[in-house]
Amino acid sequence: MDIKQFERISKALGDPHRIRIMQQVGKSPGCMQCADIVEMIDLTQSAISHHIKQLTESGLLIAEKQGRNIKYAVDKDVVDTYTKFLQQLKG
Template sequence: MEDNSKLQQAIKIYKALGEPTRLKIARLLANEANLCCSDIGIKLESIAGSTLSHHLKQLTDCRLLSTYKEGTYIYYSLDRELIGKYAPYVMK
């Protein structure tokens, strides 16, 4: 039987990636690591800052993104091991 915590993790990941903007963010970070929110916003263009922050929080909450802070900026990277396990399509 599947470990319930792993099942819950998979559900959170698939739910997060089921939203097109979050999938675009994950695919962007698969190609470019350590981007701050403003860099992601510039590369994805038509996303409001508050909406982008919400999407980044959703992806971080399900542990798809790792973060580090430098000054006032938070930099985001994709957890390649986790994405490879649950959604390898993102890495293409």
């Protein structure tokens, strides 16, 4: 992981709503649609969409198009790489 990607992920995780979205999507056994997330988190659909866009652009969420819908899943490889990068910081 390069420093730019680390910074992008850190900024994406710097918002409590995005952390809650990551928690909800991570708990899901499959992929989640934006509408599913709206039902679980007390934010408007447009706010959820904005946060999902940030998480997707940082690489934390994977967007999978299924017909007319887009479903989201946590990219576990990116989260693992980010965690390893953080571990390296402590020496």
